[in-house]
Amino acid sequence: MADAVLPPELEALVTPFRAKVKEQGDKIRELKANGAPALDIAEAVTELKHRRKLLEDKVMELTPSSSEQESKFDRIKMEELLKRRFFYMQSFSIYGGVGGLYDMGPVGCALKANVLKEWRDFFILEEGMLEVDCSILTPEPVLKASGHVDRFSDYMVKDTKTGECFRLDHLIKGHLEKLGADKKATAEAKAKYVSISTRLDGMSMEEMKDILREYDMKSPTTGNPVSDPMEFNLMFQTEIGPTGNYKGFLRPETAQGIFVNFKKLLEFNQGKLPFAAAQIGNAFRNEISPRSGLIRVREFTMGEIEHFCDPTNKDHPKFYQVRDRKATFFSACNQMDGQPPAQLTFGEAVDSKLVANQTLGYYLARLHMFLERIGIDPARLRLRQHMGNEMAHYACDCWDAEIKTSYGWVECVGCADRSAYDLTQHTKASKTKLCAEKSLPEPVMVDVLKVTPNKQLLGKTFKAKAKVVLEKIESLDKEEGKRLKEELETSGTSKVTVNDEDFEITKEMIKISEIQEKISVEEFVPSVIEPSFGIGRIIYSLLEHSYKVRDEDEQRGYFTLPAIVAPFKCSVLPLSGADELQPLVQSLSNELRKAGVSHKIDDASGSIGKRYARTDEVAIPFGVTIDFDSVRISPATVTLRERDSMDQIRLPLEDLARVVSDLSDGRTTWKEVEAKYPKFTQQQTVDKKDGAGEE
């Protein structure tokens, strides 16, 4: 399964690559053990990543495809089909298109809506999560607090004459690839180019600048010189309101909307922890030069869950339900040792502390189940742990669900234990306490500072501002309070700053005393476990995994999407255009509509075989054919065809809507239906004039 197992003869070819990774991994461990400078460690990690990449490429090259279909996969052909049948298309195509923006046509839109419905049912309804729907427009202070204003950026350079921009890593990689492709390049030089390219990910702006200048790289489109590298923030900026003074951004993720509403959500949950909130919505990243189709876009739909829990207890009451499920785990340790991923149960992964806690393990298992349920090939799905240096500094454990596509392994879901980071940041920035309370086993006595103001004197001294000054003093944390207390005691005066204005405080104005207080509840900042789904990437992977070509019709691809997410559940195909069949087509369509089954009528001319192929192209799992028997023999029957097996059965018209509805919602299987009804061979009556269209 996946890249976990290679046949021994191939594994031998990989062994030297594994050894190189392990050598470097060990070196890093040693550096860390000896307390080496962070810079040295970072450098060693860059080298480790480089070696890991070479190993991964080798494994990828040698790994047999999980299926014959995977090995024959032809992206160009699939994309042609996606475009022709309007699954999705570059936005504003008639105006020349805009990079990184895509419109979903009727097929893609229905597929997306079904994936989101499954997501909502599987996560929100099943787990009783609190769903919210927050603003896309976000004012600057919120994203300053979250770190996005300062850190959400890529490096780029500009063509000094035309102003055209290039993502720096793309530019360097492209340039080196070109050099490497030159016939005159020596083997040594080629190896060096590859080595630089795989190291780019971990390089600083300065290092990349040195490479840029060393190779005298120019604009690849004009040949003009390029500027020094600069940081480009990836958020779309705008102004809220007409003044021009209120900066806002389009949110780069939906999570912040949940964090800033934490207080109201906790209250809604009657103060109880743990609980999870979820949000489905669009987010935006102003990519410098988007490519890779739906994998890297400027506007995308996410599904995000924030599970808030007590940091001292991250057990999950339903973990037992997923304990025995297996998945491919690619641990940070195996990545450092050059070892392949391992097949483990979630129970093993959590018990061995590979996965930090039950709640994280539970969500990893659930997202793994979800992806398989909607049609992702489990053989091309792995859970990869972030290595220490990849992880955001606040996260304590982080995993990506990666899906193998023709673009390589693509990160489709992130799942991190973000500890108390987000709530702490927003508490600091907004001055609103975002925390929860829990009862102590028994009350305890704690030292607190008590402020006793001389309100009269304060009022006389600071007039209208006395109130804010006092508020400021009362809101000081313990340490600041102690400092103020000491200053007042030693020098008799001190200073308090409110809104950039200084106020001189004397010991006559306030008295600060240390007292003991009995406390029976404890305040704490909850930990956050965050599974975050990139819906567009999942949909793209799903399309690749379900794209098939039949041996007998190599020119025409189709999609084996599971019925629950298929854009339309059923096609209705009158055998011919004969008027005789029309009333039945209409009444059948009504029946299906009443049963909530989305369907497409294809009454265009052409053989029934061609029309089947056409509905296969848009992944319709079931096709109903209405023929002359249907209208001439009573009780009426129709043919039902299943897309993947192409098997056909004959069933009473009156059963049809219910059977297709049950099949579409997963309440029954095609196997069960096949067992119940006779196989269809051929119709008994044939219309001489119109029957000719039949295959």
Add this chain to the structure above:
Amino acid sequence: MADAVLPPELEALVTPFRAKVKEQGDKIRELKANGAPALDIAEAVTELKHRRKLLEDKVMELTPSSSEQESKFDRIKMEELLKRRFFYMQSFSIYGGVGGLYDMGPVGCALKANVLKEWRDFFILEEGMLEVDCSILTPEPVLKASGHVDRFSDYMVKDTKTGECFRLDHLIKGHLEKLGADKKATAEAKAKYVSISTRLDGMSMEEMKDILREYDMKSPTTGNPVSDPMEFNLMFQTEIGPTGNYKGFLRPETAQGIFVNFKKLLEFNQGKLPFAAAQIGNAFRNEISPRSGLIRVREFTMGEIEHFCDPTNKDHPKFYQVRDRKATFFSACNQMDGQPPAQLTFGEAVDSKLVANQTLGYYLARLHMFLERIGIDPARLRLRQHMGNEMAHYACDCWDAEIKTSYGWVECVGCADRSAYDLTQHTKASKTKLCAEKSLPEPVMVDVLKVTPNKQLLGKTFKAKAKVVLEKIESLDKEEGKRLKEELETSGTSKVTVNDEDFEITKEMIKISEIQEKISVEEFVPSVIEPSFGIGRIIYSLLEHSYKVRDEDEQRGYFTLPAIVAPFKCSVLPLSGADELQPLVQSLSNELRKAGVSHKIDDASGSIGKRYARTDEVAIPFGVTIDFDSVRISPATVTLRERDSMDQIRLPLEDLARVVSDLSDGRTTWKEVEAKYPKFTQQQTVDKKDGAGEE
């Protein structure tokens, strides 16, 4: 119903107001008949609107509320409840909030999701529409073509010292209201202030500037002078990509995404007309100073439908289904005559040409049905026709579905016949033909211009640019082609401009001849009928219409939302916290989840009566109580309570999930359920210790 009928004694009070409107309406008709200057007509219309407003206010004042609940409606109280139970809240509240942005909490989010699900089922699924999901980010040329860059704006003024901005009409209105409230103001002056205020809507920027200066209006917050009025474009602007040269906007409506995809959609529909495309998504307007809660916001969800049809045939095959339905129609004519709206059937409205065509009539009827279905009080719903001068210049008939709320009549759905405007505009701007074809009854001969180029000479003269020059000539429309032909024939040369570059053409280079061509299909630009729904406004109106207070509990409001849109369908209430009841609570919750019934468990302490009131507050239509009989008497039964009647029945546990699911989806009614099961009076066994909590 609605304001259509007033008792005779009240109607007498309104008669003079009606006469004043009619007098002005007649004057306008006369002006038009005499071909008066447009400016004079516009002035007369402004006066008409003023008189109509006075009439409407009078009628509003005299009209009895449609229900006792409406007359007792208390907005402050309802808003307090909406906030307390987190239906929705101002976004980023912990950062002080941002005007015009709202976050939906769990209750509002579920309500919104259900309204959108109903919308999708009622329109998209039921009518087989093509749903699309297009980008929010939109490049400038698209919105230039649609007219938004030039015309989508409001007037504003700035505080010359602080830069604070004010919407000009709001500023003037506020200032005049203050003057009018002054005790020293004469009756004459007061009437003048009212007169100006009601006329603001039709005034030009110059006229408003004169008023601003005449009354020497200042900033209402600082008293500083204000700038001259300026236009402020209401679109949020941003930059796409890193160059800073590519202007983009957040879409101000979702419709443009459909228009620019028209070609692909027509192709998807196999070239056939009519068809409708639909989109649900967010749109953005940078309001200058948003107020009125959810009614006027900066980010909002819309549902838009674009129905494309042959302009020569706007009949609708399903119109017969809605023909006999009644609604309140407020025609442009009645508005000019000072007459009240009329109760008409849709058949009458279309047959009399009041509504321009069957397709428009069909959509008006369908949206009317939809609004009633989700819970809008039909007595507070009217269809108001735009008067000639209100209508966008391209529309040929336009109606608003207006809903009466405590803010007055609010436009919640617009429904316009936009003729060929949008497709024509995008054809011009993108140079991509957006049109459809239809077979002619029989082929016809038409005159066409044929261009015969001397390619060699063109190539020699214009080199690499020969191709674009020829393309340009071939793309000329008939009129331009004829002009070129004539010029070449008379003077021997002419000029063609491509990308701002002029090319001198001689008669040796091209020959243009007029020939006859046999044509069997005809190209035409389809007409567009557009129903456009403001989901937030509909939800707000729905909340007002369903907000109720019980006589016996005046302090506590609740919402009688229909089950199909209610945020949660069912509450599960164990009678007490006794351990004995817990397993049943869990298993019942599982059953409901499996049946797809969203529910809330309320096992907090407090009397069952208090907990019923709490679930009423969040509009939960059904409540299941688990008591000691449920666990001690076999087979198990539970109590089911209906929110609006507060009636309770007792039914077997095993029926429960199915019954609630059927009730929630509208497959059965409470009346039918009540007829089937016994009324609940009181439980037989009482737990001595825990039963005390019962009401």
